[in-house]
Amino acid sequence: MVANLVLLALPLLATYLAATLWHRRFRQWANFPQLKPSLLWGHLQVIHEYTLRAKPKIHIDAVFAQIAKDLGSPPLMYLDLRPVSYPMVVINSHEIAEQVSRVSKLFPWRTPKSPTMWDLVRVIGPESILLRQSEDWKQLRKRFNPGFAPQHLMTLLGCICDKTMIFVDQLERYARSGREFPLNKLTINLTFDIIGAITMDVDFDAQQSESSGQGEFIKLYDRLLNMYGTEDSRFPWWMYPRREWRRYKLSKQIDRRLEDMIRQKHAEQQQQQQQRKQQQEGGEAGKGKPRDILSLSLQGSSELSRELLAETRDQLKTFLFAGHDTTGILLAWLFYELSRSPHVLKAVRGELDAVFGPDPDPGAVREKLMAPNGEELINKMPYINSVIKEVLRLRPPAGTARMAPPGTGFTVRTPDGQSFCLDGAIIYNCATIIQRDGTVYGDTADDFVPERWLGDKSIGSADAEQNEAAGRKFPPGAWRPFERGPRNCIGQDLATIEARVIVALVARRYDFVKVGLGELDLEEAGRPILDEKGQYKTKPELYNTQQVTAKPVDGMMMKVRRLA
Ligand code: HEM
Incomplete structure (x- = not known):
């Protein structure tokens, strides 16, 4: 009898499961622009096929861009990543990206972060500001904001200059030897040293070569980040438990080292606080409150509880990571673009001559920056600002992924008035696609044209009149390398x-010459060939790969020449 019932139930269960699968694959998201899904694998198979046709190790954004093109550039598109991940909606239009990033009645602190952000937990820690939501996040952001106030940032010029002088020494050595080197590694080490000094007043010695004692911390950190650049990194932890275990072990070693540093700094700060108190009691004017991330996190607590230690450790991990990797990538691409755009390089050098005088020596520039009016000089570089903006438009290192929980009814509207409910899907604001939108940037959307930003003094207002007053030429949401809305990048300034x-210290002293991917195409006499857009023609295109963020696939192999 029981056996008969089971035999009867089995086909019913199978029919139910097949119907549910069919519904989820073909009906549930059917109104979204998408490629044809397969019953078993959704869009995984077709994404894999696109990846095979693309360049080796290319960043997934490039695959998404090709899919969007083949679908006729819809403002958003659906990708079914089940059973490996959640369904995903890729946002290709700045109008929709704005609806995701701004506050709404539904989400007063902005659409929640995607649970896939937790893939990064070994790098940034579970308490990270990047992972926090709602009021909890707001309190943290409030605590760290003073560390990024414009006046405070200007006090960091000396530190930035000092670390850059070490970078200059390294370039000098490569110029003398004529050897090629991965520029991205050098810029990332430079920005790590800067962020280490700024966030916790520690010299991580990232710019020392391994043989001459590069810090142990940096080596561990490097090993951990390298574990995010492998082919399997696109897949979740439960598919590769051994990989996750290795990441976990490395992250614990990093944690222990950071905790030791925090304990030591806390003890030092207690002493300094005591001294400040005595000075104040004695009527002496003490120094202002420190605004580095470590001090802001400890908030003068006299006791370093386990919770405070863990919380501070994870914020430091986050700021160390978010504060160096992306900026290092920006610099690598920037020097590459200068190396193949002669008119831009000339304009950059011209602006530096006008601001700092004719002496290109990095030491002389440093002195000018450290003089009482150094701050003013930093704000007198509109052309270099445009170059930075344009590099970040074409090569955004990071993006954002959100998710509205199922049942919340989070709906966006396309420019042509269609509505789409995004509940339960990863919502990916794809800056790579949005920032190359031909309807915004015209025929030159894929070209490096810093001049397009000249005269644009805007800082993110959506108000049409204010935009005009600020000389804005493009809709504010169409440039979003730092994302927008309340959860934008705290470190953008x-x-x-x-x-x-x-750039001020380096650009007039050295010429960079790309080797390998993206190197200049030379005519018979060995001279570079200008294309109709004023850039030198290059051989096989250089592109980004993915290692948490988007970085040049070859590490930006360069040679460098010192100018007289
Ligand atoms: C070119 C350089 C940079 C780029 C392109 C960049 C990009 C971004 C983006 C896209 C986000 C949003 C991430 C998300 O929504 O999940 C973000 C957030 C963040 N960034 Fe940056 N960033 C840069 C530099 C920095 C620097 C220098 C720091 C620190 C000193 C920093 C610290 C952070 C932090 C802490 C957040 C989280 C903010 C929050 O959730 O309130 N970033 N960044």
């Missing part, structure tokens, strides 16, 4: 100040 200082 710091990143662009760093970039300006480094």
Whole structure:
């Protein structure tokens, strides 16, 4: 009898499961623009096929861009990643990206982060500001904001200059030896040293070569990040438990080292606080409150509880990571674009001559920046600002992924008035696609044209009149390398100040020459060939790969020449 019932139930169960699968694959998201899904694999198979046709190790954004093109450039598109991940909606239009990033009645602190952000937990820690939501996040952001106030950032010029002088020494050595080197590694080490000094007043020695004692911390950190650049990194942890276990072990080693540093700094700060108190009691004017991330996180607590230690450790991990990797990538692409755009390089050098005088010596520029009016000089570089903006438009290193929980009814509207409910899907604002939108940037959407930003002093207002007054030429949401809305990048001003200082010290002293991917195509006499857009023609195109963020696939192999 029981056996008969089971025999009867089995086909019913199979029919139910098949109907559910069919519904989820072909009906549930059917109104979204998408490629044809397969019953078993959704869009995984077709994404895999696109990846095979693309360049080796190319960043997934490039695959998405090709899919969007083949679908006729819809403002959003659906990708069914089940059973490996959640369904995903890729946002290709700046109008929709704005609806995702701004506050709404539904989400007063902005659409929640996607659970896939937790893939990064070994790098940034579970308490990271990047992972926090709602009020909890707001309190943290409030605590760290003073560390990024414009006046405070200007006090960091000395530190940025000092670390850049070490970078200059390294370039000098490569110029003398004529050897090629991965520029991205050098810029990332430089920005790591800067962020280490700024966030916790520690010299990580990232710019020392391994043989001459590069810090142990950096080596561990490097090993951990390298584990995010492998082919399997696109897949979730449960598919590769051994990989996850190795990441976990490395992250624990990093945690222990950071915790030791925090304990030591906490003890030092207690002493300093005591001294400040005594000075104040004695009527002496003490120094202002420190605004580095470590001090802001400890908030003067006299006791370093386990919770405070863990919380501070994870914020430091986050700021160390978010504060160096992206800025290093920006610099690598920036020097590459300068190396193949002679008119841009000339304009950059002309602007530096006008601001700092004719002496290109990095030491002389440093002195000018450290003088009392150094701050003013940093703000007198509109052309270099445009170059930075344009590099970040074409090569955004990071993006954002959100998710509205199922049942919340989070709906966006396309420019032509269609509505789409995005509940339960990863919502990916794809800056790579949005920032190359031909309807916004015209025929030159894929070209490097810094001049398009000249005269644009806007800083993100959506108000049409204010835009006009600020000389805005493009809709505000169409440029979003730092994302927008309340959860935008807290370090964006710091990143662009760093970039300006480094360009100021380096761009007139050295010529960069790409080797390998993206190197210049030379005519018979060995001279580079200008194309109709004023850039040198290059051989096989250089592109980004994915290692948490988007970075040049070959590490940006370069040679460098010192100018007289
Ligand atoms: C070119 C350089 C940079 C780029 C392109 C960049 C990009 C971004 C983006 C796209 C986000 C949003 C991430 C998300 O929504 O999940 C973000 C957030 C963040 N960034 Fe940056 N970033 C840069 C530099 C920096 C620097 C220098 C720092 C720190 C010193 C920093 C610290 C952070 C932090 C802490 C957040 C999280 C903010 C929050 O959730 O409130 N970033 N960044």
